[in-house]
Amino acid sequence: MRNSISDESRFLAMILQRYPPLEAVRNYAFGRSKLVGGGEFILQEVMLADRDGSDWTAIFEIRLLDSGVYKVNGIRLRPNRANRGI
Template sequence: MRAFPVAALLCFVFASMARAEDPVQTAQALIQAQIGAFLHNDAAAAYSFAAPGIKALFPDKDSFFAMVKKTYQPVYHPGNYAFGKSRAIDNGAVVYQELMITGTDGKDWTAIYQITRQPDGSYKINGVQILRNTTSEGI
């Protein structure tokens, strides 16, 4: 009779591990962590989530942070945000994640993140497109 509870426990553990490796969940956790870094004005942490291509354009954390403050204000300091639609392609090599944002000024925005899997298996933010919007446009 003890085999059933152990089997149920193992199923739960394996299901949890599978969810933890889900590219969409990983992408969402990455986005949340970067927004947290922005909200705490932690340029080094925010920069650590950027993909190599972004780092090539902005070779240090200060130039990256200045660009985000100037160009991506709703992402830099969102009022409220929620995840919208997502799509993983190439077996999770690339994830597109929509983020619905209400800025601190009350305006609504849609940010579409491109998250890419790196050669070491980690994920990094490879780009963000931000649109003044009030409804989901889909990916």
């Protein structure tokens, strides 16, 4: 059974609890992107600096839905000690 998120504020709170560096991004830059399969999903690299100045790499998985709309399906976030890319 899937959990239901009833409103945007609860969703945002859940994301920020799991990915605190996303709360106060001071700077960001889009990195590489990679189409997987026939475009069923995209991996998008984003480099960011949090409010403390720490560098992070976020990899967003963006899925193509049956409706033809792309939606974020997940995020992998790690400290940017050595950028290995996607």
